Amino acid sequence: MPSSESILRFLNLEADDFDFLQRYEDVLCRNLDDFAGDFYEYLFSHVETAAALQGLDEKSLARLTQQQASHFRRLVTDRFSSAHVENLLRAGQAHQNLGIAPAWIAGGYLLYWEHANALASSPGISPGDRLRMRQILAKIIFADMAVQLEGYAEGESEDHATRAALTRVLIETILAERSDGTWDSLLHTMCKGLTGGDTHILSAWSAVTDRETGALVLSCISGTGQRQSSFQLDRECEEACRQILSQGQPTVMSVGDARLPQCFRAQLPDKAQEIGIFPFGDPQREYSGIGIVAVDTVNYFKRIGFGHFMAFSHFGELLLNLRDQSLRDGLTALPNRVLFNDRLVHAISGITRRERLLAIGVLDLDGFKAINDTQGHATGDAVLQQIAARMRSVLRPQDTLARLGGDEFGLLVDGLENLDQLEAIANRLLAAIRQPIEFPESKANLSGSVGFTLFPMDESDSETLLRHADLAMYASKNAGRDRFTLYASAMTEHSKWHSRTTRELRLAVQREELLLHFQPQVDMGKGDIIGVEALLRWNHPERGLLMPADFIQILEDDSIASLVGRYVLEKSMAQADAWRRQGLPLRIAVNISSAHLLSATFIDDLRALLAHPRYAPDMLEIEVTETTAIADLAAAREVLTECRSLGISVALDDFGTGNAPLSYLQNLPADCVKIDRGFVSDILNNPKDAAIVAGVITSARLLGLEVIAEGVETPEHGCLLLQLGCRRAQGYAIARPLAADAMPGWVHAYRSDEAWVSWTDRPWRPEKYGLLMIALAHSQRAREIEVSLSDPRDPIPEYLVAPESEQVCVLGKWLEGEGQSRFCGHPQLHEIKQLHDRVHEAAREAAQLKAGAVIEDQPSLRLKLNEIIGLSNAIQDLFRNWVLSDQFDEA
Numbered sequence: 001m002p003s004s005e006s007i008l009r010f011l012n013l014e015a016d017d018f019d020f021l022q023r024y025e026d027v028l029c030r031n032l033d034d035f036a037g038d039f040y041e042y043l044f045s046h047v048e049t050a051a052a053l054q055g056l057d058e059k060s061l062a063r064l065t066q067q068q069a070s071h072f073r074r075l076v077t078d079r080f081s082s083a084h085v086e087n088l089l090r091a092g093q094a095h096q097n098l099g100i101a102p103a104w105i106a107g108g109y110l111l112y113w114e115h116a117n118a119l120a121s122s123p124g125i126s127p128g129d130r131l132r133m134r135q136i137l138a139k140i141i142f143a144d145m146a147v148q149l150e151g152y153a154e155g156e157s158e159d160h161a162t163r164a165a166l167t168r169v170l171i172e173t174i175l176a177e178r179s180d181g182t183w184d185s186l187l188h189t190m191c192k193g194l195t196g197g198d199t200h201i202l203s204a205w206s207a208v209t210d211r212e213t214g215a216l217v218l219s220c221i222s223g224t225g226q227r228q229s230s231f232q233l234d235r236e237c238e239e240a241c242r243q244i245l246s247q248g249q250p251t252v253m254s255v256g257d258a259r260l261p262q263c264f265r266a267q268l269p270d271k272a273q274e275i276g277i278f279p280f281g282d283p284q285r286e287y288s289g290i291g292i293v294a295v296d297t298v299n300y301f302k303r304i305g306f307g308h309f310m311a312f313s314h315f316g317e318l319l320l321n322l323r324d325q326s327l328r329d330g331l332t333a334l335p336n337r338v339l340f341n342d343r344l345v346h347a348i349s350g351i352t353r354r355e356r357l358l359a360i361g362v363l364d365l366d367g368f369k370a371i372n373d374t375q376g377h378a379t380g381d382a383v384l385q386q387i388a389a390r391m392r393s394v395l396r397p398q399d400t401l402a403r404l405g406g407d408e409f410g411l412l413v414d415g416l417e418n419l420d421q422l423e424a425i426a427n428r429l430l431a432a433i434r435q436p437i438e439f440p441e442s443k444a445n446l447s448g449s450v451g452f453t454l455f456p457m458d459e460s461d462s463e464t465l466l467r468h469a470d471l472a473m474y475a476s477k478n479a480g481r482d483r484f485t486l487y488a489s490a491m492t493e494h495s496k497w498h499s500r501t502t503r504e505l506r507l508a509v510q511r512e513e514l515l516l517h518f519q520p521q522v523d524m525g526k527g528d529i530i531g532v533e534a535l536l537r538w539n540h541p542e543r544g545l546l547m548p549a550d551f552i553q554i555l556e557d558d559s560i561a562s563l564v565g566r567y568v569l570e571k572s573m574a575q576a577d578a579w580r581r582q583g584l585p586l587r588i589a590v591n592i593s594s595a596h597l598l599s600a601t602f603i604d605d606l607r608a609l610l611a612h613p614r615y616a617p618d619m620l621e622i623e624v625t626e627t628t629a630i631a632d633l634a635a636a637r638e639v640l641t642e643c644r645s646l647g648i649s650v651a652l653d654d655f656g657t658g659n660a661p662l663s664y665l666q667n668l669p670a671d672c673v674k675i676d677r678g679f680v681s682d683i684l685n686n687p688k689d690a691a692i693v694a695g696v697i698t699s700a701r702l703l704g705l706e707v708i709a710e711g712v713e714t715p716e717h718g719c720l721l722l723q724l725g726c727r728r729a730q731g732y733a734i735a736r737p738l739a740a741d742a743m744p745g746w747v748h749a750y751r752s753d754e755a756w757v758s759w760t761d762r763p764w765r766p767e768k769y770g771l772l773m774i775a776l777a778h779s780q781r782a783r784e785i786e787v788s789l790s791d792p793r794d795p796i797p798e799y800l801v802a803p804e805s806e807q808v809c810v811l812g813k814w815l816e817g818e819g820q821s822r823f824c825g826h827p828q829l830h831e832i833k834q835l836h837d838r839v840h841e842a843a844r845e846a847a848q849l850k851a852g853a854v855i856e857d858q859p860s861l862r863l864k865l866n867e868i869i870g871l872s873n874a875i876q877d878l879f880r881n882w883v884l885s886d887q888f889d890e891a
Contacts, residue, residue, distance in 0.1 A: 013143075017136045018079045024133070027124035028076045035115050036068035042111055072112065075144055076137070085147055109145045116141060166197055166304070190291075191222040200295045202269040207233060207241060208289035216241055216290070237261040241290050245279045250309065252276045252301045264292070271296040278309050329403040331381055332388040340402035340410045344462045347400075347412055348455055358455045359422050360465045361411030362473040363391075365433065366447040366481040368407040369549065374732075375444075376713055377681040383437055387446070390432040395425065410466070411450070419454075419486075426450055426484040434482070447482035449473055458487060474553070501554050504540075509567050513539050516571055517737035518588070520746070521708060521730045524718050527752030530728060531587035531621065534572050535737050536564075555593055565596035566605050569620075573609050575740050576619035584747055589621040589651060597624055598635050603642050610646060617647030623674065625654045633668075640669045651708070673700045677711025677731070684716055697726045715753045722756060805840050811875075812836065828882040832875055839871045 021028065040061065044050045071091075078084045116137040120130050191204035205221045216238045233241065240261045244251050253260045253275050255268060264275060278291040293309060295301070301309065327339035335343065347358050365387065372380035384407065391409070392401050400412035411429075416422055433448040451472025453465055460468065468487040476485040478497035508514050518532035538546040548555075555561050572588040579586050596602055609615055622643050624636070640650050651672040675696055683690040693709070700707045709721050712731030721729060733753075738746055805812075815833050823829040846864040 013080070013136070013139055017139075020129075020132065021076055021136060024125060024129075025077060027122060028119055029073050030119075030124075032069040032072055033065070035072065036065045039068050039111055040065055072115075075112075075140060080140065080143060091148055109141055112141050112144075113138065166194070187289075187291075188222070194293060195222050200297050200300055201293060202272055202296055203267075203294045205292040206289060207292070234261075234263045237263040241277065241279075244277050245288055245290065248279060250276060250278045250301075254298070268294055269296075273298050274300055276301045276309055332385055332403050334388055334392070334409075335400060335402040337402065337404050337410070340400065340404065340412070341462060341466075343400050343402075343412060344466070347414055348462060348465075356414070357416035357418075357422075357457070359411070359413035359416055359452045360455060360469045361413065361426075361450055361452045361484075362404070362466070362469040363409045363411060363429065363448050363450045364473055364477065365407040366449055366477070367444070368446060369547075371437070371444055371446075377678065383444075383446075386437065387433055390435065391429055394428040394432050399425070411452075413452075416454075422452060422454075423484075426452070430482060430484070449476035449481050450484035451476055451487065452484060453487035498554065501551055502560060505538075505551060505554055505560060506563065508538060508540075509563055513541070514564065514567060514571075515539050515545075515739075516568065516575065517739055518575075518743055519730050519737045520735045520743075520750070521589070521728060522734055522750070522752065523727050524712075524722055524729055524752060524756040525727050527750075527757060529586065529747055529750060531589060532743070533589045533623070533730060534568060534591070536568060536591075555595070561593045561595035562599050562601055562605075565593060565602075569605060569609055573612070573615045573619060577614050578740075579743065580619070582744055584744060586743070586747075587619055587621055587649075589623050591623045591625075591653065594625075597639055602639060606643065606646060606648065618649075621649045621651055621672070623651045623653040625652075637668060644669055644671070654710075670705060672706040672708060674708045674710055675726075680709045680711040680717065680721070680731070681713055683720055684714075690720075693721075693726075694724050697721075697724050701725060715755050718753060718756050803844075805843075812840075826882075828878060832878050832882075835871050835875050835878070839868055839875070842868050842871065 074084055074087075117134060119125070120133040120137060125133055187206040187208070191206055194201050194204040203222065205218060207216045207218045209216055216233055218233055240259070255265065255272055255274070260275065268275065272294045274295050274297065276293045276295075278293070280289055280291070291309070297303075327336060327342075328334065329336045344360065368380065368383070371383055384403075388401070388403065388409070395401055395411075395413075398414050400410070400414075402410040402412075404410045413422060413425055429450065430448050433446055436443045436445055451469045451474070453460075453468040453472060455465060458465060458468060472485045472487040475497070476483050478501075479485065515537045517535045517537055519535060520529055521531045521533060522529050536548050538551060540546050543550075555564060568590055572590050576586060576588050592602075609620075610617060622640070624640070643650055649671040650669060651674055652668060652670045653674045654676040673696060675693055679689045679693050683693050697707050706728060707726045708728040708730065709717075709726050710730055712718050712721065712729040712733045714733050717731070718729060718733060721727075735746060735750075811832075815829070815836060819829055842864055846861060846868065849861045849864060
């Protein structure tokens with residue numbers, strides 16, 4: 001900062017200039033109170049400066065007006081002394097702290113100049129002195145303004161240093177080693193870092209929901225000058241914090257604010273002027289919390305900005321999200337298996353003290369697989385969400401419903417006094433599941449099979465209790481489904497069912513009640529039929545046509561697995577021979593169970609089949625699941641190598657559903673990889689599934705393996721697979737499983753989809769895969785916005801609506817990076833960028849609308865949602881058309 005002497009020298013202000021002003025001191029200091037009043041009237045006439053002065057009472061305003069008059073008096077009489085310069089610097093810092101922008105200070109000095117100009121023209125100034133008076137006053141006013149702006153700069157520099165210190169706190173907190181391995185310790189590190197990072201921060205606290213009671217409790221407190229080393233949030237404090245949590249917005253209160261709870265006020269250090277409360281998490285969720293920061297400066301949070309303190313909130317939110325992701329099912333938001341097991345352990349310890357019964361249950365949906373097969377996985381997911389919500393609605397608040405995987409759910413029914421209570425709850429659950437599921441053009445009916453075991457009547461550990469409940473659930477299925485069974489009686493029923501079904505299955509082989517249906521496999525590009533997959537059915541004399549899931553447990557026994565396996569192989573070879581004699585040389589793929597594949601007789605069974613004069617190795621393909629192959633890798637490799645030496649091809653089925661890495665494709669002697677339908681069915685919408693499928697296809701092709709995609713449900717699925725380089729497929733878009741006698745007619749009538757044939761010689765280059773994933777990823781982000789808007793309680797995630805979200809999302813990075821460098825000037829790129837930016841802009845507008853009221857009160861929110869969906873679809877269409885065009889290939 002230059003000294004007062006250097007300022008005077010720079011502006012050519014001499015001692016005689018100040019002597020000149022002194023001669024007219026009476027004129028210059030006349031009517032200063034009126035001038036000061038006009039000055040504050042000017043400040044109150046503008047929103048920005050009025051906001052900084054809000055809350056002033058008449059006494060305070062009178063004091064400030066008097067100070068303004070005194071300031072002008074010193075300006076023309078104080079000869080710009082060092083003391084005056086120091087006062088100006090402090091005034092600049094004070095104005096910067098109040099949040100008054102430099103432009104408004106400049107406006108204030110304009111009033112100074114107008115007042116000074118009027119004084120220079122007044123009758124009290126000799127006409128010959130008026131020009132010199134204007135010149136001297138102009139220099140002094142400019143000097144005064146320059147020094148005050150320097151004070152601004154010093155204040156801003158201090159704020160920059162504060163922001164940098166707070167940034168270091170955030171970084172150090174992230175990098176800090178967790179002292180006790182919990183996320184609470186990280187929040188404690190954050191609080192301690194904040195109070196050590198800036199002297200203006202007097203204390204920082206963190207409060208989170210208690211796991212057992214759900215109440216907000218203080219988890220850590222750090223700082224100087226606390227009145228107590230620790231304290232508990234009372235009811236008033238907790239209610240105030242929960243209100244801020246429900247609003248989801250940070251709140252700043254002065255120490256004099258009537259809203260500030262008394263327990264906070266009592267805890268604040270003496271110098272505290274302001275308190276900021278920053279919420280994270282959802283109050284309806286398992287965990288939520290608040291960060292609380294007390295400072296010694298008014299307007300501190302306005303001056304420094306919420307950014308770093310929102311980072312405090314985001315840090316807590318991130319930790320809660322990570323915990324939620326590890327404890328919650330992503331589809332239904334129910335507790336997952338990990339959280340369920342955790343609650344089970346706690347419930348066991350608690351139930352012993354309360355002398356009540358704890359029911360541990362496993363529930364499986366009956367008929368769900370048929371919905372997945374006929375309606376697709378997206379519909380199946382929607383059904384699971386609907387069923388989960390129904391079941392949750394009929395349970396008591398203290399009960400736990402968890403999704404254990406697939407269509408299997410876990411139950412904890414706590415505090416039971418008798419079995420009648422459990423029966424009533426089970427019947428409500430089954431009734432809720434039984435309600436019809438409505439589809440756009442149809443409806444479906446599901447039921448549930450439930451098994452329970454009771455603690456402490458069943459005095460097992462948590463793992464065994466869950467296994468007992470699982471056995472009881474299977475007993476419910478075997479007894480006819482749509483019912484519940486207790487473990488004690490389930491064991492007898494399950495044993496009877498297993499023994500009876502094993503006996504019936506042996507008879508079924510003898511009576512040839514086991515049937516084979518066949519699903520065609522085709523080359524989509526050429527339209528050639530390359531083979532069929534044999535699918536086992538049991539035409540039960542009493543229960544009708546049964547799917548493998550109805551008796552799969554029995555096939556796990558070695559003896560029955562080999563018996564049924566030989567039967568299927570023999571029937572498949574006989575059928576292949578019959579078709580060949582009709583002019584249909586179709587190879588049949590047969591699924592081999594783990595027990596049969598690894599049995600001592602499997603290779604002998606194959607050799608015996610091939611000894612038949614009309615049975616050739618090329619009639620048969622062996623399909624083994626990934627999990628079967630890696631159960632005993634060495635034994636499986638040996639058996640599969642022997643199969644190939646016999647001339648029988650080997651396919652690795654359901655690839656991607658187990659734990660095998662891609663390197664297993666290199667180590668297992670297979671000819672073909674079948675991509676599981678669970679990945680294929682959603683490749684049009686899910687970028688992760690599409691990426692996995694593309695990766696498997698590319699890896700398999702580089703290893704010289706054929707690839708077959710299961711679950712091709714629409715022509716669009718087939719087009720995308722062809723674009724990714726996969727020609728072979730099976731699924732409902734080609735044909736449903738057919739009886740053997742229906743196959744010849746289907747073969748003669750089959751014609752490949754025209755869109756597929758057009759892709760015969762046009763597979764995508766690998767670099768196009770990335771663009772597909774980018775388009776799908778952005779579509780998924782639009783769906784995340786749609787989901788967030790659909791639930792009034794669910795805030796739109798910050799990463800979707802942040803001010804620069806369009807620059808950090810996958811598509812935004814591509815548009816600014818590779819897209820700009822490769823396709824600069826292409827009209828498609830410009831159009832995609834415009835639509836992309838509008839999606840994020842619309843998402844921010846939707847977030848503002850949603851903050852106002854629930855969806856029912858916001859019809860404009862629905863319009864905004866439709867706009868987002870339409871923009872996302874348009875982006876996908878543009879990407880697809882562009883990637884398919886010659887212009888893209890020429891780039």
